[in-house]
Amino acid sequence: MTSFLQQLFNGLVSGSFYALLALGLAVIFGMLRVVNFAHGALYMLGAFGAVVLGDDAGLGFWWALLLVPAALAVAGMAMERLLVQRLTALDPLYNFLLTFGIALVCQDLLRMKYGSHSRPYDRAPFGGTVDLGLFDYPRYQVFVLAVSVVVCVAVWLLLTRTRIGTVVRASTERPELTRAFGIDTRRWVTPVFGFGVALAGLAGVLAAPMRAVNSDMGADLIITVFAVVVIGGLGSVFGSVVAGFAIGMIQALGNLYVPVLSQTSVYLLMAVVLLVRPAGLFGKEEHA
Amino acid sequence: MKRRLTMGVAAAAVGTLLAACGAGGPGSGGGKISGGKLTLGVLTDLSGVYADLAGNGAVAAVQMAADDYRKKYGDKAVTQKIDVIKADHQNKPEVANTQAREMYERKGADAIFDVPTSSAALAVETVAAQQKKLYFNTGAATTELAGKSCNAYTYEWAYDSYMLAHGTGTQVTQQGGKNWYLIYPDYAFGQDMQAKFTPAIEGAGGRVVAKDPTPFPSDNYSTFLLKAPTLNPKPDVLGALQAGGDLANVVKQYDQFKVKDKGVKLAIGLLFDSDIKAIGADKLAGTMFTTAWFWNLDDRSRAWAQRFQKITGKLPTFDQAADYSAATAYLEAVQKAGTDKAASVSKVLDGMPLDDFFARNATVRAADHRVVHDAYLAKVKAPSEATQDGDYTELVRTIPAAQAFDKPSPDCHLG
Numbered sequence: 001m002t003s004f005l006q007q008l009f010n011g012l013v014s015g016s017f018y019a020l021l022a023l024g025l026a027v028i029f030g031m032l033r034v035v036n037f038a039h040g041a042l043y044m045l046g047a048f049g050a051v052v053l054g055d056d057a058g059l060g061f062w063w064a065l066l067l068v069p070a071a072l073a074v075a076g077m078a079m080e081r082l083l084v085q086r087l088t089a090l091d092p093l094y095n096f097l098l099t100f101g102i103a104l105v106c107q108d109l110l111r112m113k114y115g116s117h118s119r120p121y122d123r124a125p126f127g128g129t130v131d132l133g134l135f136d137y138p139r140y141q142v143f144v145l146a147v148s149v150v151v152c153v154a155v156w157l158l159l160t161r162t163r164i165g166t167v168v169r170a171s172t173e174r175p176e177l178t179r180a181f182g183i184d185t186r187r188w189v190t191p192v193f194g195f196g197v198a199l200a201g202l203a204g205v206l207a208a209p210m211r212a213v214n215s216d217m218g219a220d221l222i223i224t225v226f227a228v229v230v231i232g233g234l235g236s237v238f239g240s241v242v243a244g245f246a247i248g249m250i251q252a253l254g255n256l257y258v259p260v261l262s263q264t265s266v267y268l269l270m271a272v273v274l275l276v277r278p279a280g281l282f283g284k285e286e287h288a
Numbered sequence: 289m290k291r292r293l294t295m296g297v298a299a300a301a302v303g304t305l306l307a308a309c310g311a312g313g314p315g316s317g318g319g320k321i322s323g324g325k326l327t328l329g330v331l332t333d334l335s336g337v338y339a340d341l342a343g344n345g346a347v348a349a350v351q352m353a354a355d356d357y358r359k360k361y362g363d364k365a366v367t368q369k370i371d372v373i374k375a376d377h378q379n380k381p382e383v384a385n386t387q388a389r390e391m392y393e394r395k396g397a398d399a400i401f402d403v404p405t406s407s408a409a410l411a412v413e414t415v416a417a418q419q420k421k422l423y424f425n426t427g428a429a430t431t432e433l434a435g436k437s438c439n440a441y442t443y444e445w446a447y448d449s450y451m452l453a454h455g456t457g458t459q460v461t462q463q464g465g466k467n468w469y470l471i472y473p474d475y476a477f478g479q480d481m482q483a484k485f486t487p488a489i490e491g492a493g494g495r496v497v498a499k500d501p502t503p504f505p506s507d508n509y510s511t512f513l514l515k516a517p518t519l520n521p522k523p524d525v526l527g528a529l530q531a532g533g534d535l536a537n538v539v540k541q542y543d544q545f546k547v548k549d550k551g552v553k554l555a556i557g558l559l560f561d562s563d564i565k566a567i568g569a570d571k572l573a574g575t576m577f578t579t580a581w582f583w584n585l586d587d588r589s590r591a592w593a594q595r596f597q598k599i600t601g602k603l604p605t606f607d608q609a610a611d612y613s614a615a616t617a618y619l620e621a622v623q624k625a626g627t628d629k630a631a632s633v634s635k636v637l638d639g640m641p642l643d644d645f646f647a648r649n650a651t652v653r654a655a656d657h658r659v660v661h662d663a664y665l666a667k668v669k670a671p672s673e674a675t676q677d678g679d680y681t682e683l684v685r686t687i688p689a690a691q692a693f694d695k696p697s698p699d700c701h702l703g
Contacts, residue, residue, distance in 0.1 A: 003514075003515070003518070007511060010508065010510040010511055010514070013508070014507075014508045014510075108335075111335065111339070115339065115340045115562075116333075116335070116336055116337050116338070116339040116340050116343075117340045117341075117532075117562050117565065117566040118532075118533050118536040118567065119566065120565070120566060120567055120568035120571075122568055122571070124544075127544070128546070129545070129546050136546070138541075138544035138545055138546070140544060141510075141544065207507075209540070209544075210540055210541060210544060211507045211536075211537055211540065212507065212533040212535075212536030212537045212540065212566070213536075214533050214536075214566075216337070216533060217507070217533065220505050220507070220533075221507065251508075252510070255503070256511050259474070259501050259502075259503075263503045
């Protein structure tokens with residue numbers, strides 16, 4: 001029983017990353033109808049940002065947690081304004097290729113500068129373990145889970161309880177109608193894109209103390225995150241978060257009980273969900 | 289699959305350019321050397337996970353061997369014209385196959401060097417046999433190269449999974465780490481390593497309490513790190529057989545889960561200097577591993593390493609050192625044979641004793657083309673003990689050549 005609970009907790013920790021990344025993807029897709037294939041690379045840039053701030057500027061983890069997502073938000077907004085926006089009127093395939101290309105360029109630039117090996121990062125804000133009753137768990141990883149839950153809840157509240165959130169949701173769901181009310185929906189597109197990118201950066205900074213920081217770290221992770229988003233329902237904020245944590249737990253249980261299935265389980269689940277509910281667990285079917 | 293197309297194209301372009309430059313009329317001097325020149329091909333990972341431990345450093349090492357040979361023999365050299373060409377195999381067997389064919393057939397490579405990644409290395413081995421050209425592998429771990437896939441044209445120069453397992457597995461068990469928990473990445477390399485570690489540990493009187501395959505690649509090892517101390521009997525050693533980024537993940541999380549404080553030490557299957565740099569020597573201090581060579585071994589090694597560092601800006605890995613050793617031995621053999629015909633060169637190499645800064649007390653074994661040489665059981669120095677940047681390795685024990693490698697495999701028929 002203890003090991004079962006331990007696995008669930010492990011799953012919640014890896015789910016923290018899936019949820020943060022899927023949340024960013026969902027927000028961006030909802031607003032722009034763009035599947036951001038550069039999301040994994042932006043997560044990687046977040047982690048590198050923490051490393052570079054530490055090595056070159058001597059700034060610790062907390063600074064990185066603050067500065068890196070902010071810097072990436074600005075970069076994300078620039079990317080939306082200068083590149084993504086030009087293609088949104090065209091077939092979605094164009095933005096797919098664009099963002100995918102941006103991801104490859106980021107990865108190769110980082111590899112040229114820093115090589116293919118991981119970079120060490122030893123500025124974890126705290127070490128040690130914390131007693132969770134049944135078992136000890138690294139203090140830092142408990143912190144990651146807490147941050148992720150807080151951010152997800154905050155975004156949810158922002159979207160459902162504030163005027164900004166109402167406008168964003170309205171622009172997402174009924175753009176024409178929202179414009180008819182005199183609201184300039186396009187004004188919100190760039191900040192929302194920047195916000196989604198900042199979430200990827202945040203996840204990257206959180207990953208630096210506990211995961212290998214290298215140019216491939218995002219490419220490996222993002223495939224799972226896309227499956228998470230599809231399972232949760234494309235564009236569904238709630239669905240992506242729930243699916244993120246759920247997939248983390250399913251993978252962790254798979255690791256222990258059915259190792260052969262631990263990696264495929266996500267895709268099996270995705271296939272089943274697509275067959276039964278093509279719009280994902282929490283997605284709404286769109287009728288053109 | 290999506291990675292590094294650009295680099296591949298660039299590498300191909302460089303290769304084509306080099307080939308074009310080198311096509312200056314056949315028969316220009318050097319009677320028995322085909323085309324009047326030697327072409328050494330370095331087929332390696334120029335852009336992926338092994339680019340730091342092999343990559344352009346491997347190309348530089350082979351180039352150094354060519355330069356040293358020219359300098360040593362001067363006018364007496366069979367030829368002064370030695371081209372070193374390179375290509376990126378992207379760690380994929382199908383790309384390695386095409387690139388190797390291209391090197392041998394179109395670019396006139398007399399020998400191919402390096403080739404990390406076992407599946408790619410085996411693909412090149414097949415091409416070498418078809419083309420009847422020489423191939424010196426330094427980068428891949430599989431014992432199959434000199435085992436059931438062996439052929440008359442392929443030499444295994446640096447290391448293999450047997451060497452790693454019998455170094456670390458046997459020695460650590462004998463020093464009191466009786467009970468092991470093995471975690472290995474679930475693909476060819478990891479499975480091969482696991483299959484070599486288990487008998488090594490058991491042969492030394494130890495026991496493998498449990499072994500688990502881990503997803504590849506993976507960034508979360510908490511399942512296995514939490515499981516380790518709860519096994520019955522409690523393992524003394526966690527044997528982590530991961531490589532590259534996966535290994536960095538294991539070590540970072542091993543540290544966070546305080547598995548060491550719970551009495552489970554860490555031993556690592558394959559550890560390059562570049563890995564230690566990637567993870568941080570402080571996190572790895574005291575970790576035991578087996579290596580084919582390290583730059584701070586002695587004066588001879590240091591002298592070569594410093595030359596290498598001057599050229600590349602980096603200290604060499606054992607793979608790169610082995611490339612130099614293999615290329616030098618090849619050129620010496622060509623010199624002695626007076627021709628670049630593979631069969632004649634091979635005749636000189638077979639059974640040849642070697643003693644360079646890399647290969648100590650070494651022999652090119654005629655039976656299976658495995659180079660047997662001293663290997664080293666080592667541990668990672670704490671940063672406070674390091675004499676300079678990049679000084680990571682402390683010698684624990686030299687494993688004599690005769691013990692470091694397995695006997696020739698009965699499955700190997702050079703033909």
